[in-house]
Amino acid sequence: MALRYKTRKRLSLLILIVGLPLYIIAAVSIVALFDRPSILVELMIYVGLGVLWAIPLKAVFKGIGQPDPDA
Secondary structure (H helix, E strand, C coil), X not given: CCCCHHHHHHHHHHHHHHHHHHHHHHHHHHHHCCCCCCHHHHHHHHHXXXXXXXXXXXXXXXXXXXXXXXX
């Protein structure tokens, strides 16, 4: 199912405004459940979680910064 450009643009905006802050809160809460690891391990966890949320949403964000191809 291919999404139209306007739909992808609106969906990406919704994901960035609503979904990303919720994901950040969830990631910090999950890491806070355990004893605080060393700063490098904690950094690697946050970098890994930061990449992990974007992988399934790559198709939504691809080409959003380009001009509308349908116009």
